[in-house]
Amino acid sequence: MNKSFLILFVAILALSCSDDEQIIKTFSNADERLWPYFQRFEEVAAERGVDVDINSSGLIASIERLDQPNIAGKCQHPTPEENILIIDLPFFANTEDERLIEFVIFHELGHCYLGRDHREDAYQNGVCISIMRSGVGECIDNYNQNTRKVYLDELFDPDSF
Numbered sequence: 108m109n110k111s112f113l114i115l116f117v118a119i120l121a122l123s124c125s126d127d128e129q130i131i132k133t134f135s136n137a138d139e140r141l142w143p144y145f146q147r148f149e150e151v152a153a154e155r156g157v158d159v160d161i162n163s164s165g166l167i168a169s170i171e172r173l174d175q176p177n178i179a180g181k182c183q184h185p186t187p188e189e190n191i192l193i194i195d196l197p198f199f200a201n202t203e204d205e206r207l208i209e210f211v212i213f214h215e216l217g218h219c220y221l222g223r224d225h226r227e228d229a230y231q232n233g234v235c236i237s238i239m240r241s242g243v244g245e246c247i248d249n250y251n252q253n254t255r256k257v258y259l260d261e262l263f264d265p266d267s268f
């Protein structure tokens with residue numbers, strides 16, 4: 108076994124170990140398939156000094172068929188006390204791009220948890236400044252591995268609200 112191969116092997120081993128040790132948080136009022144995203148939302152908030160506790164917020168979250176064209180998720184308040192997040196089942200089941208699912212869930216949590224409205228602002232090149240864009244405005248989405256940090260900074264920045 109040459110040296111670089113050994114280093115790679117050890118690196119993979121280390122990665123898989125840290126995976127096993129990761130604490131999986133439960134969210135009592137949310138579909139289990141949403142838990143990893145909710146946990147990540149709390150983590151990226153904490154990295155930015157924002158304390159997010161979805162369990163204590165009373166949010167109810169489910170994955171069900173929305174049957175509305177181009178609607179992948181929703182945050183609704185049937186009564187002022189109710190805070191309900193719904194992710195469209197066909198969207199969730201058929202989307203292979205995990206970042207896109209994160210985008211939609213974080214957007215809805217932006218409404219349901221952070222209480223944010225839509226923000227349609229764009230950079231000069233037409234790219235959306237916020238993942239809180241409505242999706243029916245003119246700016247172009249550009250949420251990906253490289254831009255994610257900037258979008259998450261914007262999402263939790265109180266000046267964006």
Ligand SMILES: [Zn+2]
Pocket residue numbers: 214218225239240241
């Ligand atoms: Zn929205």
